[in-house]
Structures are given as C-alpha cells and as structure tokens.
Amino acid sequence: MSLVDEDKYALLLRKCGVENDPVRANAIFASILSSRCRSSTYLRNLAIEMFGKCGSVANARRVFDGIDNPNEFSWTMMITAYARNGHVDEARDLLERIPERNVMADTALLVAYSQAGHLQEARDLFDSMAFRNSVARDAMLHALASNGHLGEAKGLFDSGMPCRSIISWTSLLQGYSESGQFVLAKELFDAMPEWNVVSSTAMFQALARNGEIDAARALFDAMPLKNIVSWNTLIGCYAHSGQIDDAIAAFEAMPEWDVCSSSAVLSAYSDRGNLARAEEIFARIPCFNVVALNAMIAAYAQNGHLDSAEELFWRMPVWDVISCNGIITAYGSFRRVRKMEEVFHEMQERNIVSWNGMIAGYAFNGELEKARVLFDLMPRWDVSSWNALLAAFAQHYDALGAKTVFDSMPLHSLVSWNAMLTGFSQGLFLKETMEFFHQIPEPDVVSWNALAAAYAHNGHVGSSKLIFDRTPAKNTASWNTIISVFSNSGRGKLALDLELQMVVEGFHPDDMTMMSTLSGFTHSGVLRDALWCFSSMVGDHGVNPAREHYGLMIDILGRAGELNEAEDLIGSMPFIPGTGQWTALLSSCKLQSDRGRGTKLVSHLNPQKAAPYVVLAGIINAG
Known part of the structure; x- marks a missing residue:
C-alpha cells in the first residue's frame, strides 16, 4: 500500500465530509475498495466519520461492519456517526x-443525549464515567445549557470545572443566548478572559435575537477573525429580521460562498415570496449538494409549487433524512396525507424530526387521532414531540385535549406555553388566555401576540391595541396581528396607517401583512388606497402577489363597480386563474347586477365546484 495513495484518499474523504457530498463520497470509497488501500483501517475510519458528517449512517455502518478488526477509533467514529445523526439508541x-470504553466514545454519546433532549441519560452517563476530562465536562455543561437547565449549568461551571476552557464559557454563553437571557449573556461575554470566533458569534446571535441588529453588526465588524460561520450568521441575522437587501449585501461581500450561505439567501428570497430570485441563487451554486437541493425543495413548497418541489425531490441522486422530512412537510401543507405517509413508511432512516413532521402534518389536516396514535408509537419523545401533539389539539380549538397533553408533559418549554396560549386565544377563551398568560415564567413576543389576538377574537379591538403597544421587542407577526385586527373590524384606513408605521419603524411587510391590509378594503370602499397598497407590494416591499392577493383585489375592484378592471386583472395574473378568482368576479357581477358579464364567465367555471354556480344562479334569478 502506498502512503501517497492513502494520503490522497484521506484528503478526498475529508473534503467530502466538509462539503457534505455523500454522492461523491460513495464514488471515492468505491475507488478505495478497488485500490491497494482497500484494507486500510485508517481510511475506513475516515470513511465512517465522513459518511456520518454527510448523514449517511447506513453507509457508515456498512463500512464499520467491513473492518476485520475494528480499533478504538473505528468504534468511536461509528458511535459518533450515530450520535451526530440522532440515532441515540444505536449509539x-x-x-x-x-471492547474498551474511552472518553471520546462516552462524550459522543453524551452529546447525542444532549441534542435529543435526553438530559437524564446524559447525567447518568456523565456520573458513570471512570474518567472525566475537560472535553467530557464541556459536553455535560453543553448538555445542561442547550436543554435550558442554565442554573445547573452555571453550578457546574462555577464549582465542577477545575479548568474552564473557552468551550465552557462559550457553551454557557450560547445557552443564555438561545434562551433569550440577553442580559446574562452580555455579562458573561464581558467577563470572558478571551474571545474566539465562536464566542463572538454566540454573542452576535444573542444581540440579533434581542432585536439589536445594529449592535450585532458592530460586533461583527469588530471581530478580528471571521470564519464562514460568522458570515453565515450575519446573513441569517439579516434574513430572519426581513432585511433581505442587507442579507444580499453581506452575501456579496463574503470572501467565499459556501452552500450554507447560498442556501440562506435562497431561503430568504423564498420567505419573501421571490421565487425567481431564489432560483437564480440556486443556479449560481457551483456544486449542488443535498443541502442546496433541500433548500430549493423547501422554497418551491413554501411558495405553492408542490409539483416543482416533487420533481426536484425525485430527481435527487440520493436523499438524506432532511430531504424526506422536507417533502413530508410539503405534502402535509398541501393536504396530501397519503403521499406524506408513503414517504414516511419508505424512509430507511428516521429521526425525531421525521416523527414530529408527521404529527404536525396530521394536525394540519385535522387527523388528530392519527397524530395521537403516531405519537404513542414513537420510540422516544422530546420536547418538540410533545409540542407537536399539543399544537395539533390547539390548532383545532380542542382546548381540553390540549390542556390534557400540556399537563402530561414532563417539561414545559416556552414553545409549549405559547402553543397552549394560542389554543386558548383561537378558541375564544379570553379568561383562560389571560390567566394562562400570567402563569408563563417569561412571556416572549409570541406570548404577547397570542394575548393581543385573544382580545381581538373576542371583539375587544381597543384592548388588543393596548396589548400591542405594550408588547416588548415587537416582530413582524406582532404588526400583522394588529393590522389584521383593524382590517377584520372594517377599519381599512387605520390598517393601512399601521402598515406605513410598521415600515417607518424598520419592519418589512410580508405576504401576510399585505393580505391583512387588503382585506380591510373589501368593505371600506376606499379604492384608491387599495390600488396603492396592491401596487406597492412588489415595488416597495419585494412581495410577489399570490392568488389570494389577486382574489382580494378583484373583489375590491368589483365591489367598487370597476368590473372591466377586475376582469383585466384576472387576465394579467402570472398564473392560470382559479375558481377563487372567477368566483370573486362572479360575486361582483351579482352585486352590480351585470347579468351579461356573469353568464359569459360560465366557461371559466370548474364543473366540480358548486359555489360559483350558486352565484351564477343568483345572477340569473336577479335578472
């Protein structure tokens, strides 16, 4: 065996792991098996590690099983591959x-327990370890901090760590950041003896989560070293706050793009409804891998193009768990329950997200019993599993069922509290919503939004506005909630004023904002403002009108007697008009007593839909 060949293959395997390219990895490993290096345990260990990084656990296990005498690193790499991909039981x-436990293998499983939310198992494993080095202590601290047990994590940090590493400091800092405890994060960051790019990025994320985008950018600019994660965090920060132009500028300023940065910008455009630009970014990615393909599938699904999402999914040379999870989510959103079930049952590998996605899909489609049965079949539950089941009942106004699930949960996260609160607010349980809100240990902006919605659903528009005004750290959903409140109460002009105020305060209207604002004009009769609002969607806000936006505008024009303009708008739509648009125009024909126009539209009606024909019958009878 040539050492040169071995080094060459090692370099190629490591590159596949970094680039998350399992297709190329399969080809390289096949080449190794036909070379003089086929018996190299060193290369097989690298292949196990690489397949684990790429999410191909089955391939990693095949490599492991093919080693005649696996050494300590073989076992450790295989345990790590399982752990990295959420296969806790197998790990x-x-x-x-x-044959002989070592701290590396113990630590890998410790991290897996942490990521899966199995904190007690992590504690038991930590306590059973014969030797604990700084890596093991850091892993336990990370397990506690990442699962929200920050008091216990701080106790270990203060008294259980004879030597604190930069990893210890950073794990606790990330825990504070991810839990929204901005003040403690800032205090810890200022007390750190040294900062590295990871700790600076964690503080940067804390600032961004707290809405302090300018301070986050200042910290980024002050960082002496920036890695690809720093840049990707900056792009994600701008993208999640709706500042697409700044996200693009950061993307263009990056010294080197990677799949993560390209996928983040692609997703940002998708979130804004600009699918064309998302496709452009996708086309510019020099080497497609499963990450980029998954992002584009999600973009198609998010923007209503299930056929394109399906086509890309079935064209993929290899699927990972994320690919399957993404298409399961898409099928659930488009009410394709049977296809959702088919993909789930055919998956070779499932993780907790797969199960939770199925429960969420059943919930969205009203299949509460199937959601409950699947929940009971899950090999393990995490907080997200409980939250998915809780949301299933809450979304369908089953407050009693949701409360039963909530009371059965071993641990309540803020997501759990908010899901329960949302269920009460949507079910017109104002008193229960108020009482539940005051029980939440630390309400966040989602909690405040749900409380404002509860008042609005019960007809208390003024109180809803007061709650909105008191909401700390408002987000786009906060504005959408209050704009919808005024629109639904027939105060379209006030809804438009709020949208303008929203822009002045630095928020970017999204498709839901525009839907809410336009809805306010359906009964107000202020056509000029409605036309301005509709035309500003693309030009001012970068939001491409969807079918629902066109339907509202057609209805507004029709109610104002502008039937010619309404019909012209249908003809100018960038997609084939559906039943909703033609029915809106038909309803306007009835309202304006235009029997001739109404009867001419019959050729556009869907014979499978009864509603348009009922409207048409009304037009004929009125004539």
Missing part, C-alpha cells in the same frame, strides 16, 4: 458493546 447499544 448507546454500540457503546455497550465496545
């Missing part, structure tokens, strides 16, 4: 079979 089983 634990392999650890129990390892």
Whole structure:
C-alpha cells in the first residue's frame, strides 16, 4: 500500500465530509475498495466519520461492519456517526458493546443525549464515567445549557470545572443566548478572559435575537477573525429580521460562498415570496449538494409549487433524512396525507424530526387521532414531540385535549406555553388566555401576540391595541396581528396607517401583512388606497402577489363597480386563474347586477365546484 495513495484518499474523504457530498463520497470509497488501500483501517475510519458528517449512517455502518478488526477509533467514529445523526439508541447499544470504553466514545454519546433532549441519560452517563476530562465536562455543561437547565449549568461551571476552557464559557454563553437571557449573556461575554470566533458569534446571535441588529453588526465588524460561520450568521441575522437587501449585501461581500450561505439567501428570497430570485441563487451554486437541493425543495413548497418541489425531490441522486422530512412537510401543507405517509413508511432512516413532521402534518389536516396514535408509537419523545401533539389539539380549538397533553408533559418549554396560549386565544377563551398568560415564567413576543389576538377574537379591538403597544421587542407577526385586527373590524384606513408605521419603524411587510391590509378594503370602499397598497407590494416591499392577493383585489375592484378592471386583472395574473378568482368576479357581477358579464364567465367555471354556480344562479334569478 502506498502512503501517497492513502494520503490522497484521506484528503478526498475529508473534503467530502466538509462539503457534505455523500454522492461523491460513495464514488471515492468505491475507488478505495478497488485500490491497494482497500484494507486500510485508517481510511475506513475516515470513511465512517465522513459518511456520518454527510448523514449517511447506513453507509457508515456498512463500512464499520467491513473492518476485520475494528480499533478504538473505528468504534468511536461509528458511535459518533450515530450520535451526530440522532440515532441515540444505536449509539448507546454500540457503546455497550465496545471492547474498551474511552472518553471520546462516552462524550459522543453524551452529546447525542444532549441534542435529543435526553438530559437524564446524559447525567447518568456523565456520573458513570471512570474518567472525566475537560472535553467530557464541556459536553455535560453543553448538555445542561442547550436543554435550558442554565442554573445547573452555571453550578457546574462555577464549582465542577477545575479548568474552564473557552468551550465552557462559550457553551454557557450560547445557552443564555438561545434562551433569550440577553442580559446574562452580555455579562458573561464581558467577563470572558478571551474571545474566539465562536464566542463572538454566540454573542452576535444573542444581540440579533434581542432585536439589536445594529449592535450585532458592530460586533461583527469588530471581530478580528471571521470564519464562514460568522458570515453565515450575519446573513441569517439579516434574513430572519426581513432585511433581505442587507442579507444580499453581506452575501456579496463574503470572501467565499459556501452552500450554507447560498442556501440562506435562497431561503430568504423564498420567505419573501421571490421565487425567481431564489432560483437564480440556486443556479449560481457551483456544486449542488443535498443541502442546496433541500433548500430549493423547501422554497418551491413554501411558495405553492408542490409539483416543482416533487420533481426536484425525485430527481435527487440520493436523499438524506432532511430531504424526506422536507417533502413530508410539503405534502402535509398541501393536504396530501397519503403521499406524506408513503414517504414516511419508505424512509430507511428516521429521526425525531421525521416523527414530529408527521404529527404536525396530521394536525394540519385535522387527523388528530392519527397524530395521537403516531405519537404513542414513537420510540422516544422530546420536547418538540410533545409540542407537536399539543399544537395539533390547539390548532383545532380542542382546548381540553390540549390542556390534557400540556399537563402530561414532563417539561414545559416556552414553545409549549405559547402553543397552549394560542389554543386558548383561537378558541375564544379570553379568561383562560389571560390567566394562562400570567402563569408563563417569561412571556416572549409570541406570548404577547397570542394575548393581543385573544382580545381581538373576542371583539375587544381597543384592548388588543393596548396589548400591542405594550408588547416588548415587537416582530413582524406582532404588526400583522394588529393590522389584521383593524382590517377584520372594517377599519381599512387605520390598517393601512399601521402598515406605513410598521415600515417607518424598520419592519418589512410580508405576504401576510399585505393580505391583512387588503382585506380591510373589501368593505371600506376606499379604492384608491387599495390600488396603492396592491401596487406597492412588489415595488416597495419585494412581495410577489399570490392568488389570494389577486382574489382580494378583484373583489375590491368589483365591489367598487370597476368590473372591466377586475376582469383585466384576472387576465394579467402570472398564473392560470382559479375558481377563487372567477368566483370573486362572479360575486361582483351579482352585486352590480351585470347579468351579461356573469353568464359569459360560465366557461371559466370548474364543473366540480358548486359555489360559483350558486352565484351564477343568483345572477340569473336577479335578472
């Protein structure tokens, strides 16, 4: 065996792991098997590690099983591959079979327990370890901090760590950042003896989550070293706050793009409804991998193009768990329950997200019993699993069922509290909503939005506005909620004023904002303002009108007697008009007593839909 060949293959395998390219990795490993290096345990260990990084656990296991005498690193790499991809049971089983336990294998499983939310198992494993080095202590601290047990994490940090590493400081800092405890994060960051790019990025994320975008950018600019994660965090910060132009500018300023940065910008355009630009970014990615393909599938699905999402999914040379999870979510959103089930049952590998996605899909489609049965079949539950089941009942106004799930939960996260609060608010349980809100340990902006919505659903528009005014750290959803409140109460002009105020205060209207604002004009009769609002969607806000926006504008024009303009607007739509648009125009024909126009539209009606024909019958009878 040539050491040169071995080094060459090692370099190629590591590159596949970095680039998350399992297709190329398969080809490289096949080449290794036909070369003089085929018996190299070193290369096989690297292949296990690489397949684990790419999410191909089955391939990693095949490589492991093909090693005649696996060494300590073989076992550790395989346990790590399982752990990295959420296969906690398999990682634990392999650890129990390892000839000689070592701190690396123990730590890998410790991290897996942390990521899966199995904190008690992490504690038990930590306590059973014969030797704990700084890596093990850092892993336990990370497990506690990442699962929200920050008091216990701080106790370990203060008294259980004879030597604190930069990883210790950063894990606790990330815990404070991710839990929204901005003040403690800032205090810890200022007390750190040194900063590295990871700790600076964690503080940067805390600032961004707290809405302090300018301070986050200042910290980014002050960082002496910036890596690809720093840049990607900056892009994500801008993208999640709706500042698409700044996200694009950061993307263009990056020294080197990677799949993550390209996918983040692609997703940002998708979130704004600009699918064309998302496709342009996708086309510019020099080497497609599963990450980029998954992002584009999600973009198609998010923007109503399920056929394109399906086509891209079935064209993929290899699927990972994320690919399947993404298409499951898409099928659920488009009410394709049977296809959703087919993909789930055919998946070779499932993680907790797969199960939770199925529960969410059943919930969206009103299949509460199936959601409950699937929940009971899950091999393990995490907080997200409980939250998915809780949301299933809450979304369908089953407050009693939701409360039963909530009371059964072993641990309540803020998401759990908010799901329960939302269920009460949507179900017109104002008193229960108020009482529940005051029980939340630390309400966030989602909690405040749900409380404002509860008042609005019960007809208390003024109180809803007061709650909105008191909401700390408002987000786009806060503005959408209050704009919708005024629109639904027939105060279209006030809704438009709020949209303008929203822009002045630095928020970017999205498709829901425009839907809410336009809805306010359906009964107000202020055509000029409605036309201005509709025309500003693309030009001022970068929001491409969807079918629902066109339907509202057609209805507004028709109610104002502008039937010619309404019909012209249908003809100018960038997609084939559907039943909703023609029915809106038909209703306007009835309102304006235009029998001739109404009867001419019959050729556009869907014979499978009864509603348009009922409207048409009304027009004929009125004539």
